[in-house]
Amino acid sequence: MKLERLISMIYKLLNHEVLSASTLAEEFQVSPRTIYRDIDVICAAGFPVISYQGNKGGFGIIDGFKMDKSLLGSYDVSTLITVLSSLSSVFEDGRAQGTIERLQTIETEYRSSSLAVDFETHRTDFGALPVLRTAITKRNIIRFDYINGKNELTTREMEPVRLHFKYSNWYIYGYCMKRRDYREFRLSRMMNLFLTEETFQPRHDTDEIGLSNGAGQDQVEDVVIRVGADALAEAMDQFHQVEKQFHEDGSMIMRIPVNKPLQARWLWSILLGFGSGVEVLEPSVLREILREELQNTLKHYEV
Structure with missing residues (x-):
């Protein structure tokens, strides 16, 4: 946890001119004294942190010490930030925001974005998406009620493999334990989604599994x-x-x-x-x- 906090602090300092100890303490839910100790560790690691005094004082990184801009071009960075921002809001994923912070250190000049991504979807999908993402990451079996194309209500259990956005809708793809085969389910037809404590083995090769688009x-x-x-x-x-x-x-x-x-x-x-x-x-x-x-x-x- 401390290492993750230190890394996040480094990128925040790279991305801002000056940040106060109280601002950093509030951001990482620690005391100002802990922030001062973290700054000492960061300095010992070779990062040139400068301390600024006064009402608007705080900590910053010396000018010129920035991430190598040759890693990604301006267009690449702007596009990645736009897409990640949209995904971060949909999945409520704080890790994506951390990645955005790191990308912003590469391109510090303000540029008007030429790209906008809006994952417009059903309101009910937003609550299910973080749950399904967690189930995929932690390999938890999910249980849900589903209305199929014949308007039949069934209860399914699934080993989720991946989420798929197409035709302005989200779908979950995985191994349906009822049918004993891979199936795709539209989130707008799912109800009573439940994340079980039962886990499954990582036996699904997502590179070889094909989606159902080509069927029939x-x-x-x-x-x-x-x-x-x-x-x-x-x-x-x-x-x-x-x-x-x-x-x-x-x-x-x-x-x-x-x-x-x-x-x-x-x-x-x-x-x-x-x-x-x-x-x-x-x-x-x-x-x-x-x-x-x-x-x-x-x-x-x-x-």
């Missing part, structure tokens, strides 16, 4: 839709990287590759959400499915 590629079928001129922006947001063909009347044809589209309820919800702005052209069976969905919805509003 032989069942991918194109869904062709016509997008009206008043729904172009929303359709582009939902289906950006697909084949598109624009027409003179302002409409657009989209060809969307989907795995098992006749069973993909997530796709039905998106398409129906466009209202009259989108019409499904192919496959014809999907048109009939959406027609039935609309008719069933209308029954809820019959007087």
